[in-house]
Amino acid sequence: MNSNFKNEIQTFGRSLLLPIAVLAPVGMLMGISSTLGQAYMIDKLPFLGNAYCNMILSSVGLISSVVFQNIPLLFAMGVAYGMSKKEKGIAVFSSVIAYLTLLISMYVHLKLMGQLVTENMAFVGQGMVLGIYTLKIEATSVGICLF
Numbered sequence: 001m002n003s004n005f006k007n008e009i010q011t012f013g014r015s016l017l018l019p020i021a022v023l024a025p026v027g028m029l030m031g032i033s034s035t036l037g038q039a040y041m042i043d044k045l046p047f048l049g050n051a052y053c054n055m056i057l058s059s060v061g062l063i064s065s066v067v068f069q070n071i072p073l074l075f076a077m078g079v080a081y082g083m084s085k086k087e088k089g090i091a092v093f094s095s096v097i098a099y100l101t102l103l104i105s106m107y108v109h110l111k112l113m114g115q116l117v118t119e120n121m122a123f124v125g126q127g128m129v130l131g132i133y134t135l136k137i138e139a140t141s142v143g144i145c146l147f
Contacts, residue, residue, distance in 0.1 A: 015082020019074040026067040033061040070130070072137075073099055106134040 035041060037057045042049040048057070067074065073096065080095035081088050110116040110126065110133070121127050127136040 011083060012079070015079045016075070017078075018082060019071070019078040022067060022074065023071075026064045029064045030061055030068070033057045033064070037061070073130070100130070100132075103129055103132045103134045106137075107132050110135070 036045075036048055037054060047053060076095040076099045077092045080091040084091035107116070115124075116133060117124055117126055118133065121133070122136075125136055126133065128134070129136075
C-alpha cells in the first residue's frame, strides 16, 4: 500500500476520534439523568421525586441531547479540523457553512418539487435539522454522516 495513502487514511481515522470522544461522556450523562428520572428509581430513592431534583435531571438530559441531535455537524467539524494541516479554524468554519448549505439546498429542492411535508415527516424521510426542513441523511444507528 502506498505510504502516503496509508498516512491519509490514518489522519482521517484520527479526525473521527474527536467527535466520538465527545459522544461517550455525553451519552453517559444522558443515560444517568434518564435512569434517575424513571419511576422505579424514584421508588428506590424517594429524594429523586423532589420537583427540584426532577427538574435538574430533566434539564441535564435535555441539554446533553443537543450533542446527539447534531452528530452530523460535529463530524463535519471534527473531520475538517483533523484533516486540515493549516488554517484549522477556517476549515471548521467552512465545514459548518457547507453543511448548512447542504441542508438548505435540500429544503429548496423539496419546496420547488412540491415534496416538502411538515407533518409526519419521518414517514417520507424528512425532518428538521438545525431548524431547517430537510431530508434526513444521517445514519443515526452508527453515527456516521452519509454525505
